[in-house]
Amino acid sequence: MTAEVRTVEEWTKPLPQLDGVSTEYWQAASEGRLLIQQCPKCGHKQWYPRALCTACAADPEWLECSGRGEIHTFTVVRQYGAKPFRDELPYVIAMVQLEEGPMIMGAVTDIDPDAVRIGMAVEVYFVKAADDVGIPYWRPV
Amino acid sequence: MDRTPVIVGIGLSEYPVAPDLDGVQHHVLAAQRAIADAGIEKSMIDGYVNAGGGGGMMVDDAVTMAEYLRIDHKYIDGTMTGGSSFEFHVQHLAAAIRDGLCDTALVTYGSDQLSRMGRRLGTGGFQRAGQRVAGPIQYEAAYGNSLVGSYAMHAMRHMHEYGTTSEQLAEIAVGIREFAMLNPKAMYRDPMTVDDVLNSRMIADPLHKLDCCAITDGGGAFVITTAERAKDLPQDSIYVLGAAGGQTHWNVSQQPDFTTSAGAKAAPIAFGQAGLTHDDVDMLMFYDSFTITCLILLESLGFVKPGEGGPFVAEGNLKRGGKWPLNTDGGGLSSNHPGMRGIFLIIEAVRQLRGQGGESQVPDCEVALAAGSGGWLSCIGVAILGRSHP
Numbered sequence: 001m002t003a004e005v006r007t008v009e010e011w012t013k014p015l016p017q018l019d020g021v022s023t024e025y026w027q028a029a030s031e032g033r034l035l036i037q038q039c040p041k042c043g044h045k046q047w048y049p050r051a052l053c054t055a056c057a058a059d060p061e062w063l064e065c066s067g068r069g070e071i072h073t074f075t076v077v078r079q080y081g082a083k084p085f086r087d088e089l090p091y092v093i094a095m096v097q098l099e100e101g102p103m104i105m106g107a108v109t110d111i112d113p114d115a116v117r118i119g120m121a122v123e124v125y126f127v128k129a130a131d132d133v134g135i136p137y138w139r140p141v
Numbered sequence: 142m143d144r145t146p147v148i149v150g151i152g153l154s155e156y157p158v159a160p161d162l163d164g165v166q167h168h169v170l171a172a173q174r175a176i177a178d179a180g181i182e183k184s185m186i187d188g189y190v191n192a193g194g195g196g197g198m199m200v201d202d203a204v205t206m207a208e209y210l211r212i213d214h215k216y217i218d219g220t221m222t223g224g225s226s227f228e229f230h231v232q233h234l235a236a237a238i239r240d241g242l243c244d245t246a247l248v249t250y251g252s253d254q255l256s257r258m259g260r261r262l263g264t265g266g267f268q269r270a271g272q273r274v275a276g277p278i279q280y281e282a283a284y285g286n287s288l289v290g291s292y293a294m295h296a297m298r299h300m301h302e303y304g305t306t307s308e309q310l311a312e313i314a315v316g317i318r319e320f321a322m323l324n325p326k327a328m329y330r331d332p333m334t335v336d337d338v339l340n341s342r343m344i345a346d347p348l349h350k351l352d353c354c355a356i357t358d359g360g361g362a363f364v365i366t367t368a369e370r371a372k373d374l375p376q377d378s379i380y381v382l383g384a385a386g387g388q389t390h391w392n393v394s395q396q397p398d399f400t401t402s403a404g405a406k407a408a409p410i411a412f413g414q415a416g417l418t419h420d421d422v423d424m425l426m427f428y429d430s431f432t433i434t435c436l437i438l439l440e441s442l443g444f445v446k447p448g449e450g451g452p453f454v455a456e457g458n459l460k461r462g463g464k465w466p467l468n469t470d471g472g473g474l475s476s477n478h479p480g481m482r483g484i485f486l487i488i489e490a491v492r493q494l495r496g497q498g499g500e501s502q503v504p505d506c507e508v509a510l511a512a513g514s515g516g517w518l519s520c521i522g523v524a525i526l527g528r529s530h531p
């Protein structure tokens with residue numbers, strides 16, 4: 001799958017410090033692809049990406065996701081002290097259970113925060129935060 | 142020689158507001174008071190434990206503070222699991238005392254958080270705009286989640302799975318407030334109702350302002366030694382009957398189950414060591430960073446079954462005079478929360494077991510259980526303390 005990649009004039013939120021494992025994850029996201037990892041030895045799937053399979057310690061491989069999932073839990077943040085988040089209140093933070101199994105954290109947009117429910121079907125899109133960084137976001141299907 | 146671990150001294154610095162003390166001074170004042178309370182000479186201390194993390198302008202990690210205090214230790218531990226650090230310290234020290242790694246150990250904590258930072262901690266300012274964030278938090282930082290939001294996601298899922306209500310969570314805050322009203326030093330002492338909690342503004346759904354702990358200054362310390370040495374000391378011996386800990390995650394996005402905690406693993410170990418059951422426990426000291434923290438600890442430690450916590454607290458079982466009185470000092474919700482509250486759980490449990498609880502004294506208090514939660518219900522430490530030699 002390749003999901004929508006939105007662009008913004010200026011990214012003012014925190015950026016990931018790319019490391020040996022995360023570089024490929026953020027690069028793929030900047031191209032509209034959501035990656036998790038799967039272990040070739042034991043089949044375990046995991047997010048966030050790591051240098052080992054947390055189940056059996058083998059070297060994991062990348063697995064491209066469908067980009068669909070459902071909201072496992074969430075909150076509506078109504079108070080936050082620092083910019084730029086302070087200017088965007090209220091907003092929704094959620095754990096999304098991916099079709100592939102693992103849970104991923106994200107923000108849910110394109111919906112009235114008061115209408116968000118656990119179990120709601122959502123799909124990923126990305127915001128390009130830097131040349132080599134896309135940030136996954138979620139919206140109702 | 143009887144090397145059963147015994148807590149023989151406790152000390153608090155000043156709280157909830159102490160603008161004249163920096164974090165290190167909180168460590169020191171609490172240590173001075175704990176040493177005096179124990180009736181020991183400072184030179185007897187040969188073990189030192191300190192999680193750091195509260196010094197503000199000054200560094201207060203274990204080795205820096207060991208130097209500052211000039212403790213000639215043969216055992217040192219800087220374990221930092223967030224607010225539960227001190228329950229893990231009890232676990233480690235119980236083993237160290239038993240094994241003879243040291244004979245008399247001091248644990249200290251101090252924080253000038255309120256006077257230094259103000260009240261922003263729970264709702265922002267972790268990351269600055271455009272900042273590069275390294276490590277696992279890089280996968281969360283872009284979204285603007287708050288400390289409150291992380292606990293709120295636990296409450297939201299618990300409500301979804303079990304039908305837990307905001308009214309039930311509010312009952313926890315109300316019960317603890319009733320104890321705070323008996324503590325002249327508590328940060329918040331006005332009478333408070335369930336409606337007051339529900340009508341306070343929403344910080345992160347479903348947690349209201351009054352579901353959230355206070356932000357204060359404060360420090361604490363305790364002294365632990367062998368039962369043999371304790372015989373010659375002035376205070377009643379308070380025995381460490383069991384202590385255990387566990388970790389399910391650190392960053393909240395890695396929480397495998399938003400309705401429970403590592404207490405489910407730690408509690409059976411601690412109860413097994415103590416040879417006790419839940420019904421033997423006379424009072425509880427739970428980490429009450431938020432109302433939901435207490436509810437999840439209550440269930441995951443096995444005091445009630447998963448999902449039964451809400452109705453159980455609504456029946457008043459955790460209030461003064463209830464089955465398991467909770468947080469008799471007024472807790473973090475109403476009395477003091479300088480950032481890592483776990484040491485106050487131990488100190489108040491000892492105070493109750495000694496019968497020094499004053500107006501909030503739990504009658505016939507023989508066994509107390511302290512459960513710390515560090516991070517985002519990440520690292521749970523459980524300590525069972527008692528009046529009787531195990």
Ligand SMILES: [Zn+2]
Nearest residue numbers: 039042053056
């Ligand atoms: Zn594996």
